[in-house]
Amino acid sequence: MHTLEPILAEHPFLKDLKQEHLELLVGCASNVRFEAGAFVFRQGQEANHFYILRDGKVAVELFAPQRGAVAIDTYGEGDVLGWSWLIPPYHWRFDARAIEPTRAIALDARCMRTKCENDHELGYELMKRFARIIEQRLDATRWQLLDVYGVRS
Amino acid sequence: MSAAVASPMVPDLYRVRQVRRETDDTFTLELGLARGSQPFRFLAGQFNMLAVPGVGEVPISISGDPGAPDTLVHTTRAVGAVTRAMRAMKKGDMLGVRGPYGTGWPVTEAEGHDVLVIAGGIGLAPLRPTIYRLLANRDRYGKVVILYGTRTPADILFRREVEAWRARLDVEVYVTVDRATEGWHGTVGVVTKLIPKAPFDRTRTVAMVCGPEVMMRFTALELEKRGVETDQIYLSMERNMKCGIGLCGHCQCGATFICKDGPVFRYDAIKGLLSQREI
Amino acid sequence: MSDPVSTRRPRVTLEPAALQQLIDTLRTDGFRVIGPVLGNGSIVYDDLTSTSQLPQGRTDRQQPGLYRLGTREDEAWFGYAVGPHSLKRFLYPPVTRLWKAERKGSGLTLVPEGDEAPPTAFVGVRACDVAAMLVQDRVLLQGPYIDPAYRQRRQAAFIVAVNCGSPGGTCFCASMGTGPAVKTGHDIALTEVLADGAHAFVAEAGSDRGAALLGRLATRPVTDGEAACAAAAISDAARHMGRTVAAEGVPERLAANVEDPRWDLVARRCLTCANCTLVCPTCFCSTVEDETDLSGAHATRVRKWDSCFTLDFSYIHGGSVRPSPYARYRQWLTHKFGTWVEQFGTSGCVGCGRCITWCPVGIDVTEEVRAMGGQAPSDLPVASA
Numbered sequence: 034m035h036t037l038e039p040i041l042a043e044h045p046f047l048k049d050l051k052q053e054h055l056e057l058l059v060g061c062a063s064n065v066r067f068e069a070g071a072f073v074f075r076q077g078q079e080a081n082h083f084y085i086l087r088d089g090k091v092a093v094e095l096f097a098p099q100r101g102a103v104a105i106d107t108y109g110e111g112d113v114l115g116w117s118w119l120i121p122p123y124h125w126r127f128d129a130r131a132i133e134p135t136r137a138i139a140l141d142a143r144c145m146r147t148k149c150e151n152d153h154e155l156g157y158e159l160m161k162r163f164a165r166i167i168e169q170r171l172d173a174t175r176w177q178l179l180d181v182y183g184v185r186s
Numbered sequence: 187m188s189a190a191v192a193s194p195m196v197p198d199l200y201r202v203r204q205v206r207r208e209t210d211d212t213f214t215l216e217l218g219l220a221r222g223s224q225p226f227r228f229l230a231g232q233f234n235m236l237a238v239p240g241v242g243e244v245p246i247s248i249s250g251d252p253g254a255p256d257t258l259v260h261t262t263r264a265v266g267a268v269t270r271a272m273r274a275m276k277k278g279d280m281l282g283v284r285g286p287y288g289t290g291w292p293v294t295e296a297e298g299h300d301v302l303v304i305a306g307g308i309g310l311a312p313l314r315p316t317i318y319r320l321l322a323n324r325d326r327y328g329k330v331v332i333l334y335g336t337r338t339p340a341d342i343l344f345r346r347e348v349e350a351w352r353a354r355l356d357v358e359v360y361v362t363v364d365r366a367t368e369g370w371h372g373t374v375g376v377v378t379k380l381i382p383k384a385p386f387d388r389t390r391t392v393a394m395v396c397g398p399e400v401m402m403r404f405t406a407l408e409l410e411k412r413g414v415e416t417d418q419i420y421l422s423m424e425r426n427m428k429c430g431i432g433l434c435g436h437c438q439c440g441a442t443f444i445c446k447d448g449p450v451f452r453y454d455a456i457k458g459l460l461s462q463r464e465i
Numbered sequence: 466m467s468d469p470v471s472t473r474r475p476r477v478t479l480e481p482a483a484l485q486q487l488i489d490t491l492r493t494d495g496f497r498v499i500g501p502v503l504g505n506g507s508i509v510y511d512d513l514t515s516t517s518q519l520p521q522g523r524t525d526r527q528q529p530g531l532y533r534l535g536t537r538e539d540e541a542w543f544g545y546a547v548g549p550h551s552l553k554r555f556l557y558p559p560v561t562r563l564w565k566a567e568r569k570g571s572g573l574t575l576v577p578e579g580d581e582a583p584p585t586a587f588v589g590v591r592a593c594d595v596a597a598m599l600v601q602d603r604v605l606l607q608g609p610y611i612d613p614a615y616r617q618r619r620q621a622a623f624i625v626a627v628n629c630g631s632p633g634g635t636c637f638c639a640s641m642g643t644g645p646a647v648k649t650g651h652d653i654a655l656t657e658v659l660a661d662g663a664h665a666f667v668a669e670a671g672s673d674r675g676a677a678l679l680g681r682l683a684t685r686p687v688t689d690g691e692a693a694c695a696a697a698a699i700s701d702a703a704r705h706m707g708r709t710v711a712a713e714g715v716p717e718r719l720a721a722n723v724e725d726p727r728w729d730l731v732a733r734r735c736l737t738c739a740n741c742t743l744v745c746p747t748c749f750c751s752t753v754e755d756e757t758d759l760s761g762a763h764a765t766r767v768r769k770w771d772s773c774f775t776l777d778f779s780y781i782h783g784g785s786v787r788p789s790p791y792a793r794y795r796q797w798l799t800h801k802f803g804t805w806v807e808q809f810g811t812s813g814c815v816g817c818g819r820c821i822t823w824c825p826v827g828i829d830v831t832e833e834v835r836a837m838g839g840q841a842p843s844d845l846p847v848a849s850a
Contacts, residue, residue: 092366092374104366107374132371173376177364181398182307182337194610195563195753195768196577220573239566239573240757240764265782280573282566425786426779428752431610434771435750436778438796441804446609462723464792 037062037138044085044138046113046162054155061144067091067131073114080123082139083115089135094128102128105177106170116163118142194431197237197282200258202275208261209341212308213273214249217258220280225255229290230315231422231450235430236260237282242268245427245445247312248286253322258283261311261343287430289450291316292420296392300328302384302414304405306335306377306397310343312422312449313396317351324356331384332359335377335401339363339370358385377401378408388413394450396422403460406453419453440465474676477684478691479655479666481542485516486682487625487653488588496586496623499555501548507532508548510555513588520545527633527707527818529827540664543589543657546633547817551594551746555585556618557601563753563766578765580614584621590651592644593636593817595626597746599650603809604749623674626651630698634707635818637831641712643815645702647671653679656695667695707818710831715812718838719803723795727836732791734826739772741820741828742797747813748772773797802834 038059041047047055065084067073073084073091084091091114092104105127108114114137117125123142149156199220206214215236219226228248237243244266250259264273272281293316301320305313320330332351336342342361352359360380362373373380377397393409395402402421409419425444428434437444440459442451459465479487491498492514500513503520513519525545526533537544562578602619605612629638629645638644647654652675655666667687670676687695742748752771757764771778774793779786787793805813814830821829 090371090373101367104370104374107362107372109373173379176376176378176400176404179400180337180364181401182335182341182364193577193613195766197564197575199573199575237766239568239575239766240755240761242755243753243766263782276571278571280571282573282575424781426777426781428771432608433605433610433612433749434752435773436752436771438800438804441807443808464787464789465723465796 037064040087041085041138044087045111046085046166050158054152054158057148057152057155058140058145061141061148062138063141065137065139067135067137069131069134071131073129073131073135073137074125076125076128078125080115080117080125081142083113083118083142083145084137084139086110086112086114087136087138089131089137090133091129091135092132094130096128102130106173107132113163113166116167118145119160119163195284195429197235197243197284199280200283202277202279202281203257204277205273205275208343211263211265212261212311212343213264214259214261215272215275216250217260217281217283218256223256226258226286227255228252228286228315230293230319231290231312232286232288233312233430233449234258234260234283234285234287235427236268236272237284238268238271239282241271242266243282243284243428244268245287245430247422247449249311249314251318252315253318261308261314263308284430287445289446289448291394291422291450292392292452293319296320296394297323297326298328298390299418300386300391301330302333302386302391302393302409303331304333304377304381304393304395304397306395306401306405307337307341308343309395309397309401309422310334310336310348313394314344314347316394321351321354321357328390329386330357331386332357333377333380333384334359334361335363335380335397336361337364339366339372360384376404378405381405381408381412391418393419395419399423399460406457406460416454416457417452420450421453421456422449423451423456424449474670476667476669476687476692477679478658478687479668479682479684481516481664481666483683484542484655484666487678488513488516490678490681491586491588491623495584497583498586498588500588501543501545503534505549507534508545510548510550510552510587516542519543519589524631525633527635527822529635529821529829530824531827532822539659541630541657541659543627543655544631546629546631546636547591547594547819549744549819549823551744551817551819552587552590552598552622553601553746553748555582555587556598556622557605557612557615557749558582559770561614561768563768566764566766568762568764580617582618582621584623585618586623586625588625588627590624590626590647591629591638591817592626592647593638593641593815594746595624595647595650596638596641596643596815597817598624600747600809600811600813600815601749603811604747607809623678624651624653624671625675626654626671628654628656628695628699629702630657632702632706633818633822635821635829636706636816637708637710637818638816639703639706640708640710640831641812641814641816646699651675656698658691658694658698660690660694665691667691706816708821708829708831710816710834712812715834716803716806719799719834722838723799725837725839727833728791728795731828731833732789732794734828735774735790735794736825737774737776737790737793738825739774740823740825742772742774743770744819744823745801746817746819747801747815750778773800798830798833801830 093106094102200217204216246260249261425437432446522540605615626647651671801813
């Protein structure tokens, strides 16, 4: 998959990753495309991939009875989608649905986990990057939780 | 005995020309002078004290176009006795107006810079006069970027206008909501999420932020993280007001009177106050 | 309105009868005369027609949370400190009508209300209260908007001040630089001289019209003895203040100690009853209220005294910015001694001690100011009056 390497190298999430680590990633990578409206993953499913988004838009949703599907976050170009693949039991806890035609690079989760176990330097490097993403998302979630625009009577 | 002893506390009478429902809890009042037809000149960011005799008086930001001063426009949420009484008004009803009071957004200081307008919820209303001014003098500014965050798609204020601004080729507009139900294909997430997308030159940008205080706080911190200097960020503060003219004492925040030292403040001047509880 | 201290005018002596003449002349000139009289178990300001109404031979004992009238060994007419009233009650009244509105259909007419106070002469005003009046002048007359009713009453006010000879147990005007002798803002200043059976008032004009009034009274030159007695009374008073406070650096210290544990301690005692703000001669916070009749067609807007100690003082849609007593006490003290300086160029406190006396739990601002930022409480002797 030589053609994917330059695309991965350019992505903000993988910026400054060592060349040898990039090559390890490429080994797990494949090109994917989602039509508008298609699910990227479903709540409860095994988390077999994570996605490096190239363009388009994906909404993370939760379906609640009587409320329908509530979108609580959206991701697009430059974002990374999914970290449940990192944490046992490796199941998605939300739905993710493409709301625009979306192109992404899917990274096979088992392939990635094996490589990270074998090469701890790669594992640590990826953990650092995911930790930053999780921190940003946790901050954002907390601010959204505050419901700052709500009217208190 | 002297007449007009109460003069700065005596309002002018205005007539309602239109009351327009904007969202579930937000409405816009369009007013004209009751007698005569003087234009109401104001700076973007200023507010008026609006009085419903027998009910009370409240400070409301002016949300109209400074370049079209023949109609006086206010947009507000109906959250108390006075605002609910105003929302129930009909064309021809009268109310009292005192103003304009307070400091305005730095629309002149921002000339020659990129401008980042960041609004949260009802905060778009006090910023709308600025947006009008920026667009009416477009060539005086660099990039103009509008970021708007609100609760849900149904709470998007001035939706048609926002879409019209977005359709322009010389303005970038990004909108996000805290959560959405099906049918929304825009961004979902907190408003600071839009900042990395915004194409502004952090070395020559003026940011104007308006919304709930918590939102302004975390937005200013995010701007700082992205390299915008604290003297290039402006916020609009809010406090209880009974006079609007610096005499009743209610609007004090630290040593500042929001009604006369604000409501628009440069961030570096009040950053310390924002992080103190119950100040 | 009044001279700076440097241009001292010549002094004269008034016998007690001339003080009555002073009151009579002012009344003939059309002034309502207000002075200290006994009332409500204390000494209050009320209409004065005769010097016999003054609390002659009376004094007060003031401590945190305590005010008691007492009797002196001499017959001094002004031998006490200040009571709960200050000039604020007359110059910036508790209730003022602003305008009246009448509704007819969808139409509205609105009429401003006039202020009907007669020119008022205040006799027996203490230096702290004159200083407080000047502090309120800065707030109400020197901003971008002024209070026209205050200006009118202020311009029509005639001040006959009395330099304190008997400071109270809660007084600290000397620390605040506002007394015991009045410096400026007065039309006439009197110092009571009572020695060896002689009773007189050394009088000094503080303004042209004060001098003009003195010129119409039966006065005589000041004797050396009287001058010495007057000077001694004032310097004696300065040395016997009930309390002191180190006024230097207080604004900075308060600003740097916004979360000092001391605030917790004082907040637990404070009832947020607002007594301090009611008796404070410089507090100016107000609110507006609409009063309507049953038909709803007539409304009157009034301005009333308000207090930052009330829960809804800082209310904005959904909640108060300062819900806790901690925050409300801190706001008052920090404003009075700290941010006021940045806002108006002087301290908001004139050292009159009323807030200490009239606090039901006896909170002492001089102690609180001293303690903020970790300074040890003082063990200064407290003068018993």
